[in-house]
Amino acid sequence: MHEFFEHTADLGLRVMAPDLNQLFAEAATGLVGMIVENLNVVQLSRTVEIRIAGTDLEYLLFDWLNEVLSKFECEHLVLADFQVKVTDEGLTATCRGEPLDRERHQLGHEVKAITYHGLTVEQTADGWLAEVIVDI
Amino acid sequence: MPKPGFHGPLIRVNECCWRIPKSYKPGMRVDGLIYSSEEMIQQLVADQAPEQVANVAFLPGIQHASLAMPDLHWGYGFSIGGVCATDPSDGGVISPGGVGYDINCGVRLVRSNLFFKDVEPHRKRLVDQLFRDVPTGVGRGGKFKFTPKELRRLMVEGPRFLLGRGLAVERDIEYTEAEGCLEGADPDNVSDRAVERGKDQCGTLGSGNHFMEVQVVDDVFDEDAAGVMGLQKDMICVMIHSGSRGLGYQVCDDALLMLRGVPERYGIELPDRQLACAPVHSTEGQHYLGAMRAAANYAWCNRQLLMWQAREVFASVFDRTWQELQMDLIYDVAHNIAKFEEHAIGDTGEIKKVWVHRKGATRAFPPGHPEIPPLYRGIGQPVLIPGDMGRASWVLVGQAGSMEQTFGTTCHGAGRAMSRTAAVKHAQGRRIDHELAARGVIARSQSWKGLAEEQPAAYKDVDLVVEVVHRAGLSKKVARMRPIGVIKG
Numbered sequence: 001m002h003e004f005f006e007h008t009a010d011l012g013l014r015v016m017a018p019d020l021n022q023l024f025a026e027a028a029t030g031l032v033g034m035i036v037e038n039l040n041v042v043q044l045s046r047t048v049e050i051r052i053a054g055t056d057l058e059y060l061l062f063d064w065l066n067e068v069l070s071k072f073e074c075e076h077l078v079l080a081d082f083q084v085k086v087t088d089e090g091l092t093a094t095c096r097g098e099p100l101d102r103e104r105h106q107l108g109h110e111v112k113a114i115t116y117h118g119l120t121v122e123q124t125a126d127g128w129l130a131e132v133i134v135d136i
Numbered sequence: 137m138p139k140p141g142f143h144g145p146l147i148r149v150n151e152c153c154w155r156i157p158k159s160y161k162p163g164m165r166v167d168g169l170i171y172s173s174e175e176m177i178q179q180l181v182a183d184q185a186p187e188q189v190a191n192v193a194f195l196p197g198i199q200h201a202s203l204a205m206p207d208l209h210w211g212y213g214f215s216i217g218g219v220c221a222t223d224p225s226d227g228g229v230i231s232p233g234g235v236g237y238d239i240n241c242g243v244r245l246v247r248s249n250l251f252f253k254d255v256e257p258h259r260k261r262l263v264d265q266l267f268r269d270v271p272t273g274v275g276r277g278g279k280f281k282f283t284p285k286e287l288r289r290l291m292v293e294g295p296r297f298l299l300g301r302g303l304a305v306e307r308d309i310e311y312t313e314a315e316g317c318l319e320g321a322d323p324d325n326v327s328d329r330a331v332e333r334g335k336d337q338c339g340t341l342g343s344g345n346h347f348m349e350v351q352v353v354d355d356v357f358d359e360d361a362a363g364v365m366g367l368q369k370d371m372i373c374v375m376i377h378s379g380s381r382g383l384g385y386q387v388c389d390d391a392l393l394m395l396r397g398v399p400e401r402y403g404i405e406l407p408d409r410q411l412a413c414a415p416v417h418s419t420e421g422q423h424y425l426g427a428m429r430a431a432a433n434y435a436w437c438n439r440q441l442l443m444w445q446a447r448e449v450f451a452s453v454f455d456r457t458w459q460e461l462q463m464d465l466i467y468d469v470a471h472n473i474a475k476f477e478e479h480a481i482g483d484t485g486e487i488k489k490v491w492v493h494r495k496g497a498t499r500a501f502p503p504g505h506p507e508i509p510p511l512y513r514g515i516g517q518p519v520l521i522p523g524d525m526g527r528a529s530w531v532l533v534g535q536a537g538s539m540e541q542t543f544g545t546t547c548h549g550a551g552r553a554m555s556r557t558a559a560v561k562h563a564q565g566r567r568i569d570h571e572l573a574a575r576g577v578i579a580r581s582q583s584w585k586g587l588a589e590e591q592p593a594a595y596k597d598v599d600l601v602v603e604v605v606h607r608a609g610l611s612k613k614v615a616r617m618r619p620i621g622v623i624k625g
Contacts, residue, residue: 076275
């Protein structure tokens with residue numbers, strides 16, 4: 001699950017999941033959900049593979065979200081379904097979605113960037129918790 | 137998660153200024169100084185903004201103090217409303233966080249020879265046509281297309297490049313801070329991804345707090361200065377607030393990636409990763425500066441093209457050319473930028489060239505400063521302070537106090553009082569556009585949420601912010617501007 005938390009000028013995203021794979025998938029869903037508010041209407045007609053190398057979990061989350069943001073910003077691709085596998089070397093992900101359609105997609109925030117401020121990925125008693133603040 | 141407040145020392149220096157002594161945390165090289173008022177300082181300690189002012193004082197080469205303007209609020213790394221100057225000859229650093237993601241976010245103000253009574257009968261049509269013709273909102277491209285080669289020239293030359301395309305006139309360049317061009321821009325340092333994000337966004341407003349407003353001069357406080365700028369009571373103006381769009385965001389992001397592990401390599405200890413920096417003279421520092429300047433020049437072109445589109449809409453609605461409507465640019469200021477400037481430092485008044493980081497802060501050079509256009513040299517540099525869309529914005533001029541106290545800097549806006557999530561909660565069940573209409577403002581936005589987050593109550597009262605910088609002698613009130621039409625993302 002994910003929720004948004006308060007940060008004065010920007011928006012915080014808090015994600016909880018039983019394992020890292022779901023944590024990263026849920027974080028991406030939360031991010032795209034800031035940009036497109038009705039993710040439920042997004043058709044899964046396009047598939048893209050994303051691969052990121054890295055061992056530091058916080059940087060890995062940062063780079064992952066950045067890549068997903070870039071798919072929207074540069075290719076106008078709205079991704080809504082993420083199958084993520086976090087490994088010792090980084091992550092691989094199969095992402096599905098469709099090109100931006102202004103008629104059907106209800107646009108919310110313009111996300112300028114993922115920030116390092118308060119970026120955390122940590123294990124909890126129930127699984128994993130991540131927090132990230134995005135610049136709006 | 138409870139919202140952490142600031143519990144450190146805040147010592148009152150005078151009516152307008154509070155000090156966080158450098159003894160507060162080991163690692164602070166200078167004091168923190170916060171410009172505020174009795175009324176607003178109470179709000180400030182509710183979050184981490186003062187802590188961030190203290191953290192900036194860690195930066196190598198920082199001079200005088202880590203400064204904060206009265207519109208200070210919690211950012212990431214640097215607070216918004218923060219100012220710091222670093223001396224390259226004293227190991228000084230350049231920090232992308234001290235500029236922000238939206239490189240050269242800024243404001244421009246255009247006058248006209250129309251008055252409220254002339255515009256009132258056409259107001260709805262005017263605002264609707266602005267909303268239709270000026271691209272706003274997420275992922276919207278603009279009508280101006282540039283080839284990769286043209287985009288490179290645009291990033292090197294700024295709005296001067298647009299002269300040749302018939303999208304700017306010489307006067308527009310003259311009345312833009314730095315004439316819209318930071319020398320030393322290096323498009324080779326701007327990544328393909330940044331170019332990709334920005335290639336069709338030059339001339340688009342974006343979303344968040346960016347806006348284009350039709351304003352009326354509500355009150356004049358300094359007749360002489362207003363006269364020099366061509367402003368009179370009840371006159372119609374257009375204010376534009378936007379920055380470097382996706383291109384600038386990506387330049388900042390790329391720089392932060394490049395700087396991973398770099399502060400450690402130079403032996404720089406930082407309390408927050410978002411303060412990442414590199415010595416000005418380092419390869420990394422120079423790389424960022426080349427890219428930052430390119431993004432800044434792009435941003436000036438963006439505001440130029442936004443203004444151009446506003447002129448076209450006015451010309452169409454009022455059936456006269458923009459020249460006949462005398463829609464001249466009064467001035468354009470950057471409020472997220474780093475500039476290399478000469479300042480007198482400390483008690484000795486030694487003149488040094490320093491990198492002034494303005495993160496949500498505006499240059500406010502006083503009368504006589506050689507870097508302001510001759511027309512304004514007698515009154516000081518115009519400073520444009522956007523407020524919220526229900527109350528007011530301000531036109532100020534720089535004062536001598538800014539050179540003495542804040543590296544020639546003043547505030548940049550109202551500053552948020554409410555987080556975005558809190559503002560949305562506060563707006564549940566309300567029609568912000570109807571409320572604004574009742575206050576005499578026609579507001580058009582791509583989304584309900586956009587208006588909810590930017591509702592007047594989400595901001596501090598800009599009048600209070602301006603009062604502080606006026607009293608502190610950083611800048612002087614010239615005119616208060618009242619919005620009558622606003623378009624947003």
